[in-house]
Amino acid sequence: MTTFHKDTWELYKSTEMAKQLTAGETLAKLGDDHPEIVALCADLGKPTRLWDFGAKYPDRFFNFGIAEKNMVTAAAGLASTGKIPFVATYASFLGILAAENIRTAVAYPNLNVRLIGTHTGIAMGFYGSSHHATEDIAITRSMANMTVISPADGVAIAEMVEESVKAYEGPIYFRVSRGREEQVYTKDAAKVQNRIGKANILRKGSDLTIIACGIEVHEALQAAEQLQDKGISVRVIDMHTIKPLDREAVLNSARETGAILTVEEHNVMGGLGSAVAEVLMESGVNCKFKRHGFYDEYSLIGKPFYLYQHYKLDGKGIAMVAEDLLNN
Amino acid sequence: MVNLTASQVKVNLIKEKAKLSRLETIRLISLAKSGHYGSSFSCSEIFATLYYHVLRYDPNNPKWKNRDRFVMGKGHSAVGVYPLLADVGFFPKEELDTYTEVGSAFGDHPDMNKIKGIDFSSGSIGHGLSVGVGMALAARLDNLDYRTYILMGDGELQEGQVWEAAMSAPNFKLGNLVAIVDNNKVTVDGVTAENMSIEPIRDKWESFGWNVIDVDGHDIEALIRTFENLPSPDTDVPTVIIADTVAGKGVSFMENGYEWHVANLGEDDKIRAINEIKEMN
Known part of the structure; x- marks a missing residue:
């Protein structure tokens, strides 16, 4: 949609x-x-x-x-x-x-x-x-x-x-992206929903946590919806602030869901996934883990809608990546 | 006659302060065992004229909003400025003794958050004029009449960003911005004209829409006249002063030698250099 x-x-x-x-x-x-x-x-x-x-x-x-x-x-x-x-x-x-x-x-x-x-x-x-x-x-x-x-x-x-x-x-x-993306938050004059440095848990789940940023937050929510249909309960975190990173949100997710998938529209080297990996490795908390994004490559030419599909950065693609992580 | 005498006193004071800058540069570099002699000595008179005659500042209120700004695009000349900042009272002279020690405020390039009197951190050649564009724009927005002075090396003009900034200052009508080119004609690797010529300097600035003034960068009276006759800061056209200078000025064996851009004097040469500076006219 x-x-x-x-x-x-x-x-x-x-x-x-x-x-x-x-x-x-x-x-x-x-x-x-x-x-x-x-x-x-x-x-x-x-x-x-x-x-x-x-x-x-x-x-x-x-x-x-x-x-x-x-x-x-x-x-x-x-x-x-x-x-x-x-x-x-x-x-x-x-x-x-x-x-x-x-x-x-x-x-x-x-x-x-x-x-x-x-x-x-x-x-x-x-x-x-x-x-x-x-x-x-x-x-x-x-x-x-x-x-x-x-x-x-x-x-x-x-x-x-x-x-x-x-x-x-x-x-x-x-x-920020191009301005042609789906909405995640509904504007509410009465409350601030995003605070710098504080991750937002947008969906509760117990089998896997998807930690995403930027426009991939919306896609992660789509993926969680699709995975729910298969009986997989997915927590979705909007990690809008990549630095300083909300370490507690990462560690709680590792402990409570046992698996973390990071999703970003960025090279998996050095971005959100790397930041989350650093926290995990230094904490001693162990969980299944995968960074999803671009795998040290330059994108193909294409219209964005199809490129996001190609790189599994749409909801359906993220759901596939998540299933692979949980099944391995 | 009184005026003449007063101006002569001023010239002599600035001359002494230029010597102070050079002598302290030698002392500080001997602490570090490496530093920028040649490119500091080429602007000693410019520094002294700025701090003892031109710049508006208050050592007791270093962040005064309406102070003149002075930014060194060629941050590697900072060693020649630190002693003058101490001398005019921004901080005690003894603090300079920590020069380049672990944790010192004072390194080869200046840090605005550690040193009172430094208006902007520098070191990356080519940034200075852009910083000045920002400071000059802020003066306009705040209705303040301070000037922003940016010192650049001639080699610095090889950086493309300088010309982005040079294009933008007349566009933004920044008559409150004054660039000074320390045209000492050498860079790290040799003679500027042989490595990557930046001539014709004057024509370049003129064609970018600047008011261009040539001056002998070691002639204190000429420098005073130049700064005193700058267009009012509320005018539209920025000014560039192209200062004809000599790298290593004041020490015969350093003059015009690119080898002394960064170096360390041996003990005998150090004494020779100090004696020559003391005897400068």
């Missing part, structure tokens, strides 16, 4: 869209109370939706042109004066292209820059590997001082962007 046509991306039911790219909209709401917010883009203000902030606060919105290194480093200069710069561009040009600038100018001085890498993983499909980002978690996670967050949907990123402005110190790398 996709709300975008699988071939044309034509919108079916716009009201049901999660819109992952809600940062600009959220910032526009926060802008009056937080004059320290500024936004920077590199000729991708439109597809990252930072334009929503720029339309309301043109004086606090800077288009750096196609020059990501300058943009990220200038954001660091702005942050050194007390601003909270939000920098958004495709993840391939942020967490990967500008990695050294992020490391040296943002992470090392521990500045309050919020980096938003959009169109992560293989969301760009047939645009090819230059536009994919399956390494950015590994890169940013290894930078000291850096917080790494991969929200499940637009509701989640809106909540954590707000928290990052109101009550969070230090640099953050947000990793």
Whole structure:
């Protein structure tokens, strides 16, 4: 059940869209109370939706042109004066292209820059590997001082962007998809459902835990549903914050379900799966374990809907991977 | 006459402080047993002119919002700045004695979170001007009239990011941004012009839309005049000062030699160098 046509991306039911790219909209709401917010883009203000902030606060919105290194480093200069710069561009040009600038100018001085890498993983499909980002978690996670967050949907990123402005110190790398994905959370003005650093258990289960991040959370829930039909009880955890990782959620799952499958739209080397594996290995808690994602490979060309199927990163594929893990 | 005398006193003071920067550079590098002599000595007069005449700062309030910012794109010259920061009162001089020891605030490249008076951590060549663009944008947003000064090496101009930043500053109308190119004409591997020529420097900056000023980077009176005559920070066009300098300036056997970009003086050479610096005019 996709709300975008699988071939044309034509919108079916716009009201049901999660819109992952809600940062600009959220910032526009926060802008009056937080004059320290500024936004920077590199000729991708439109597809990252930072334009929503720029339309309301043109004086606090800077288009750096196609020059990501300058943009990220200038954001660091702005942050050194007390601003909270939000920098958004495709993840391939942020967490990967500008990695050294992020490391040296943002992470090392521990500045309050919020980096938003959009169109992560293989969301760009047939645009090819230059536009994919399956390494950015590994890169940013290894930078000291850096917080790494991969929200499940637009509701989640809106909540954590707000928290990052109101009550969070230090640099953050947000990793969000294209904005054409299914919703996981239903917006509720009365309660905050996503808090930085705290994993969400979205489904109870006793035979296996699927720990996912980003758009794979929705797919993990689909997989759990399918596995339920086969009598397999699956816990699903939205591990939106990859660093610092909610260790307790991992260890409880290992003890209580005896098996963990991590799912991410990222190379299995260095990403969410590696972070979970590190916690498990150092804890002495033993369980069946598998990291699922890209297996040290560049994606084929293809339309995203079919690519996710091909790489078993849709609900059905994840269910197959999970069954293999439990049967071995 | 009074004015002339006052300016002469100022020039002499700056001259002495440039010597202090050089002599302390030698002392500190001897503690570390390795460091950047040549590329620090080429900017001694620039450092001294900035800290004793140009920059607006308060050592008792290092984070003052409306202070001028000074960022070294060529962070490897920091060893020449630390002694001046101590001398003007940002921290006690004795702290410099820890230079490069385990856990010291002071290393070859400066750390803004450890050293009062350092406005930005640097070391990765080519970042400085971009940082300056951010600081200058912030001044505009906050309606503050501070200037942001960015020191770059001539070799630094080989970094592509410099030109991203150079393109963006006039675009954002940052007349409050001042770049200084320490044109000492050498890099680690040799003579800049032979390794990867960055000439014509002036034409490049002009074509990017900057106000370009040439100056002898060791002529204190000329430096003072240049800084005093900068366009007002509320104007639209950023300024770049291309300072013609000599690597290793002040020590005859170091001058113009790329070999002294990073080095360690032996005891005899150290004494020769100190004596020559003391006798500089």
